[in-house]
Amino acid sequence: MLSAAFRSQPEDFQVVEIDSFAAHGEGEHLLLTLRKRGLNTSEVARRLAQWAGIGEVGIGYAGLKDRHAVTTQRFSVHLPRRVSPALAALAGDPLEIVDSAWHNRKLPRGALAGNRFTLVLRQVQGERSAIEARLQAIADRGLPNWFGEQRFGRGGGNVNQALAMFGYASPSQEPAPPCADVPKRRVRREQRSILLSAARSELFNRVLAARVADGSWERGLEGEVWMLAGSRSVFGPEPCSDTLARRLATFDIHPTGPQWGQGELRAQGVCAALELRVLSEADGPALRAGLEAAGLKQERRALRQQAFDLRWTWLDGQTLELGFALAPGSYATALLHELGPVREANRSA
Template identity: 65%
Template sequence: MSALPLAFGAPLLTADIRTVPEDFQVDELPAFEPTGEGEHLLLEIRKRGANTVAVAKRLAQWAGVPEMGVSYAGQKDRHAVTTQRFSVHLPKRVSPDVAMLESDEIHVLSATWHNRKLQRGALAGNRFKLVLREVRGDVAAIDARLQMIAERGLPNWFGEQRFGRDGGNVPAALAMFGGRRVRQDQRSMLLSAARSALFNRVLAARVEQDSWDRPLDGEVWMLDGSRSVFGPEPMSEVLAERLARFDIHPSGPLWGLGELRSTGQALALESAALADEQAVALRAGLEAAGLKQERRPLRLRPALLQHQWLQDGVLEMSFALPPGCYATAVLHELGAVNDASQAYSDS
């Protein structure tokens, strides 16, 4: 993230995050209510210092089912306290004792029957509470930057989690496109990383010209909270009003087969941002994999953004983000935030 441009000027702070897992709290916002019937046990679990995949494996062992019988809407950070849903397929509707799951890492908040398997992405968003420690910077300037983010939004970057340790997923994707064989789960991860890298390139070009939240000629629009797109069409007072109230957003490409939908200035910028040798190789690999052209909003507005200084040098922030958006994008606009968990995860 440190290599990406900033939308609001120079960085304002240095700080640490994840000094303890409680400094990074994430709660899934559910997209539906359980039906109370069916053969899928829907578990709401609070985990601390645990990987989502590891918890899913633990659930499979507990239930005596294959790992493919356990699903979740999205992966959550390990070095954090997070709440998320899992579903376990139990065709005989006999649930083992949930108390057997309790540990320092796992606490079951609820267990309810549901009639469908939990699908990836089946959440309304995520609510975050973050605590930054050892904050160094001008308090008034930091307060003003957060207020600006609340009012204007910020660039909708794909976060560093998408790119793996030391950004290694993009080189691995290039190697896969060059013929290296990988497991199916790795393939999906690497395709996502390649797409995300190309999107961030386009967004970086828009940030550098301060057009990430305003239209270019030939803009393709996305409806807020939806994958629906429309345009290009000439700018109008109606579009300007919808843009101002965050009903629509400018968009950038998620690469795949097909022609870019943008035209004019927007098309020229996207083409130029994706013209170097590495970008061309990533584009070709994604097309060969059969992915189709899609779009993603360039702009993100955190909902209910609030902050308070718990004491000198300790800043608490809370906000909610739509699915697929990253809290690290918010932190990026403030300055250099060091992930303190790396010190003990590497040891």
Template identity: 60%
Template sequence: MTDISPESRAFGDAVLTARIRTAPEDFFVEELPAFEASGEGEHLLLTIEKRGMNTGFVARELARWAGVAEHAVGFAGQKDRHAVTVQRFSVQLPGREAPDLALLERDGLRVLVQARHRRKLSRGALAGNRFVLVLREVTGQRGAIESRLAQVAAHGVPNAFGEQRFGHGGGNVGKALAMFAKGARGARMGREQRAMLLSAARSALFNRALAARVADGSWNRGMEGEVWMLAGSRSVFGPEPWSEALAQRLEAFDIHPSGPLWGRGNLRSEGACRALELAALDDAESLALRDGLERAGLEQERRALRVQAEGLEWEWLDASALRLSFSLPPGSYATAVLAQLGAIADAS
């Protein structure tokens, strides 16, 4: 059992303690599709509800069911095993019909929708995720909890990478450092494992820069030399002088302050923003991670520091059970929302 990290808590002290994922049904995630199926083509697009299974396992089961190689199966995003999730998969079936779905379905796995499509489902091809979470054994004053939730709804939350990004016990950062220390030999590991470790290293640096912005209160307002990110995209602009137009766009969640996804090249931020980012990533471990990412060939990019929990609603199921529902864009984590509430133990 692990605790969701409070390192990026932005609104003050914890207002509750609770448990999450005491059962898979208490953590429901539904992918929001980015497109409609074309209705024709050599790929079968399946919307699947799964319980207690991770995405990779289901992809392998689909390959076995269809009699195809695993690379013929596509999915947009990885979903946790300890949850009930609804997500899309594609299976390439050129020139033939799909096997009977009854041979695929079982307890914990069922097909909700099937349709033909022209292309394989690619990573990131989703509009976001909708979450319905139930917190159990909640302790805390109801008024304070609801006040905190109203703050989250009004201001968004720090867009931290979740603990899933860092592997069991956060060990992937240490593994990334070991890979970097090996130099060129680190490239001999499998492509997928190497990509996972590079991602963990980059995410750790981003979270450290974000924590510094939370500490000085600038994570949701920007600062001198800020680089702004357009909501719902990876497009950035700035730095540029502060203006009423920027203030209005920031309040409307049309733009967000951004932080570094480390790589080669110069930071785009300037002035006070750049100085803060460099100071936050100036310890020995951060410098080793920065150097390793640069030598690995990654380029400087940016990620929004703030994310909106869109449509946030809450309901008390009983005196100690609280249900939350909200949507997040791709690449953002429900744990970033939960971290603003307090010490929530993950029973999975």
């Protein structure tokens, strides 16, 4: 559809968290809304801990944000004596204080209503009318809810690292029972969480790819499990009746795919058969066994996401600005994936 360069500079990827609650106004946690450039969330958390003279466990944030961007997000800092160090000592390029307020508890992961994005694509090649028609289709129909490449590490290597952590030297190995005595690569707790997420996300993306190929990612299958929009609440399996079709058309519900773990697969019938077939190919059994052995539980994730308030503006003949909002846990790069090959420019890390 188009080809373009992306992230030529951090300002080409701007993200603003959409808050899910207002500050309480009192308490021993200082809520800071910070705008950062060229820093990831973990780096800011370390700076905040040093500034406050506390351990990093006292820093809270709702979601992880990329280094190669300009992002605005909330952090909480635990200050039990309610004495805040000088904010001036914290502010300064590349960190700007947007707002501060007291709150009565630590900011937990996932405590946001979504994210609003402004993306700039440069050196755009393609027919303008076709590009705009594709954008309108995304606005009308939604788009596949892929996990983004950042979930998989540099060169996608997190999945192979997860296999090594599970005790599989190569994808060709037969999976061993979870209790088997197999050599496993030892990793730090933080790295373990990253690798488990990568393995789980890889399996979900494989199922989503199969659903995109057969066109069922936006309409559901026999034996489908459905998710209510704006929540993690699921129901079904339930066939797609006229009532469900109307709810599907208005983005009230979405078909789902598996977040693998222990327990019985919730999908049934045709839907379950597709999921089990896809996840029995290549290294799928090894990844499934590793996730089960790690104690993760079966969950579901929406196969479709809505791009809220999608708009676009041509800044010049080859520069396109996109603005939209996504629900928590959805990736802006999934939208770019639907437009065509978009290469990252001048990304050093």
